[in-house]
Amino acid sequence: MAMTNSSKYTAYPAVGLSGRTWPDQRISSAPVWCSIDLRDGNQALPVPMSVDEKLEMFRLLVDIGFKEIEVGFPAASAVEYQFVRKLIDEDLIPRDVTIQVLTQAREHLVRRTFDSLEGVRNAIVHLYNSTSTVQRDVVFRKNREEIKAIAIDGARLVRELADAAEGSAIRFQYSPESFTGTELDYALEVCHAVMGAWGADESDRMIINLPSTVEMSTPNVFADRIEWFCRNLEHREAAIVSVHTHNDRGTAVASAELALMAGADRVEGALFGNGERCGNLDIVTMALNMYTQGVDPELDFSHLSHTIDVYRDCTRMPVHPRHPYAGELVYTAFSGSHQDAINKGMKALADHDDGVWNVPYLPIDPKDVGFSYKAIVRINSQSGKGGVAYVMESAFGYQIPRWMQPDVGKVVQNVVDEEGRELSPDEVRDLFVREYVRLQEPYALKKCHITWEDEDPDRNDEEATTITTAVQKGSHEFGFTARGNGPVDAFVKGFIRDSGLEFTVSDYAEHAIGHSADTLAVAYVKITTSAGTVSFGAGIDSNISLASIKAVLSAVNRL
Numbered sequence: 001m002a003m004t005n006s007s008k009y010t011a012y013p014a015v016g017l018s019g020r021t022w023p024d025q026r027i028s029s030a031p032v033w034c035s036i037d038l039r040d041g042n043q044a045l046p047v048p049m050s051v052d053e054k055l056e057m058f059r060l061l062v063d064i065g066f067k068e069i070e071v072g073f074p075a076a077s078a079v080e081y082q083f084v085r086k087l088i089d090e091d092l093i094p095r096d097v098t099i100q101v102l103t104q105a106r107e108h109l110v111r112r113t114f115d116s117l118e119g120v121r122n123a124i125v126h127l128y129n130s131t132s133t134v135q136r137d138v139v140f141r142k143n144r145e146e147i148k149a150i151a152i153d154g155a156r157l158v159r160e161l162a163d164a165a166e167g168s169a170i171r172f173q174y175s176p177e178s179f180t181g182t183e184l185d186y187a188l189e190v191c192h193a194v195m196g197a198w199g200a201d202e203s204d205r206m207i208i209n210l211p212s213t214v215e216m217s218t219p220n221v222f223a224d225r226i227e228w229f230c231r232n233l234e235h236r237e238a239a240i241v242s243v244h245t246h247n248d249r250g251t252a253v254a255s256a257e258l259a260l261m262a263g264a265d266r267v268e269g270a271l272f273g274n275g276e277r278c279g280n281l282d283i284v285t286m287a288l289n290m291y292t293q294g295v296d297p298e299l300d301f302s303h304l305s306h307t308i309d310v311y312r313d314c315t316r317m318p319v320h321p322r323h324p325y326a327g328e329l330v331y332t333a334f335s336g337s338h339q340d341a342i343n344k345g346m347k348a349l350a351d352h353d354d355g356v357w358n359v360p361y362l363p364i365d366p367k368d369v370g371f372s373y374k375a376i377v378r379i380n381s382q383s384g385k386g387g388v389a390y391v392m393e394s395a396f397g398y399q400i401p402r403w404m405q406p407d408v409g410k411v412v413q414n415v416v417d418e419e420g421r422e423l424s425p426d427e428v429r430d431l432f433v434r435e436y437v438r439l440q441e442p443y444a445l446k447k448c449h450i451t452w453e454d455e456d457p458d459r460n461d462e463e464a465t466t467i468t469t470a471v472q473k474g475s476h477e478f479g480f481t482a483r484g485n486g487p488v489d490a491f492v493k494g495f496i497r498d499s500g501l502e503f504t505v506s507d508y509a510e511h512a513i514g515h516s517a518d519t520l521a522v523a524y525v526k527i528t529t530s531a532g533t534v535s536f537g538a539g540i541d542s543n544i545s546l547a548s549i550k551a552v553l554s555a556v557n558r559l
């Protein structure tokens with residue numbers, strides 16, 4: 001059935017903001033971050049966290065560097081209440097961290113919330129009531145004044161209880177919940193009323209948190225709303241403007257980023273975007289977006305796998321393999337042209353590292369978030385020569401020369417096509433060795449002795465090296481002695497003379513693998529027959545001369 005009912009939805013209204021400034025702004029410093037993993041994240045889980053799981057998550061959030069952490073909705077359940085008590089009773093809150101608790105603007109819930117906070121050093125009490133048109137009409141059946149009165153009554157009670165909480169420094173936060181479904185002027189009116197009830201001023205700033213409880217518009221419209229709100233807020237200096245974006249349209253991060261450009265000071269969100277429905281703003285993504293623009297996010301995600309492990313354990317939620325920065329496939333290229341560019345980019349970086357990360361297809365250095373370069377390139381049927389060369393070099397140290405890469409790429413491509421699966425790095429290496437190195441048919445080198453003549457100004461360089469070999473061909477063994485300008489030249493001359501084959505070595509490269517006593521030499525050759533046929537071979541030996549002779553023989557065997 002086709003989707004023919006779009007007419008039952010209405011378009012979100014534009015703000016009509018003139019002279020908007022946010023499009024020209026840049027995010028140049030970290031906002032105040034508030035983690036809501038233990039509240040909005042938790043309330044959205046099929047199985048909410050236990051007290052122990054909440055504690056494990058709390059410790060992770062502290063380690064990451066959050067200074068404000070919404071730890072729950074203490075009036076909601078025994079676990080929520082007990083967790084707050086545990087943090088306070090067992091003195092588990094670092095001195096530079098402020099816990100935040102959420103409550104509806106309802107008297108019994110506010111009172112219970114304050115009970116949970118008894119003895120706390122610092123806390124933010126976060127009060128909310130829904131102000132949206134639809135909730136006014138269908139949930140509360142109250143008009144604008146009556147809904148505003150809920151907020152004011154709640155705020156007054158919070159002020160009274162906070163004043164009575166001796167020894168505790170309580171700050172205040174108010175959210176006109178469902179802000180995105182609320183007329184802007186009305187949201188502002190309610191926030192002004194709450195500010196008045198709390199007596200917020202520059203020395204005692206309240207947090208006004210503007211949630212896209214349901215994300216309803218493109219991020220630019222949300223940004224317009226935030227800029228409009230900041231412009232029209234009386235006593236802007238008495239408020240910290242915070243945003244709390246949801247991801248119903250898949251743009252929670254963009255909305256929060258544009259909101260910062262539009263004047264917001266603070267951002268609430270959760271690790272990997274956990275939260276109601278399609279989730280909250282993903283703080284990992286937003287922080288790393290800032291980081292990759294050269295801005296210190298003041299949150300530490302340098303051990304992202306540990307963050308993922310704790311998150312999975314506590315929430316029982318997976319992290320999608322394509323999740324920005326964190327998914328297990330986001331640092332991997334399977335496709336040939338990407339692999340080729342990454343291979344060249346990594347090489348360029350190694351050759352002249354000026355401290356600036358600039359590798360194609362990799363917006364962040366995986367090492368900055370604790371991942372290795374191991375899986376940057378993986379080999380399947382979409383892969384190309386550059387990818388194969390990258391795997392061979394990064395995993396095993398083989399520097400396959402550019403002129404040989406297309407041939408090796410084709411060999412690997414044929415196998416992945418045939419097998420219809422990914423090849424592991426070990427399988428790629430084994431295939432290379434099988435195909436180019438370990439070839440004993442039809443010719444196998446049995447013996448090889450090389451001598452050089454002493455330095456002699458009258459010496460003919462063309463004849464300076466003498467080689468004596470024994471070569472097996474099937475059941476027949478033949479040997480030759482030949483002279484040349486080096487071992488390869490001497491071997492080729494003798495071999496051509498005795499085997500009757502006609503070829504020249506048209507390309508040659510060599511390098512060492514490993515260190516000190518374990519060093520091996522690898523040689524690569526391309527030979528071209530008199531008929532124009534080309535063949536590639538490689539040789540490995542602790543002796544570089546033998547490695548190159550073996551490479552020639554491998555290329556001959558592959559003809």
Ligand SMILES: CC(=O)SCCNC(=O)CCNC(=O)[C@H](O)C(C)(C)COP(=O)(O)OP(=O)(O)OC[C@H]1O[C@@H](n2cnc3c(N)ncnc32)[C@H](O)[C@@H]1OP(=O)(O)O
Nearest residue numbers: 043073075076077104105106128129130139140150177213
């Ligand atoms: C957008 C957000 O994420 S907001 C956070 C939401 N989080 C949660 O809801 C999780 C925690 N909440 C809970 O555990 C429960 O809802 C509780 C314990 C807070 C309250 O539970 P209950 O009293 O059983 O009520 P319930 O949750 O069904 O709430 C609905 C009632 O609260 C009323 N209500 C909701 N908010 C308010 C408010 N600010 N002021 C007055 N009444 C309110 C509703 O109108 C409704 O009233 P009705 O019963 O007369 O129709």
Ligand SMILES: CC(C)C(=O)C(=O)O
Nearest residue numbers: 128175177178211213
């Ligand atoms: C309580 C508020 C901030 C909330 O969670 C929301 O509106 O999504």
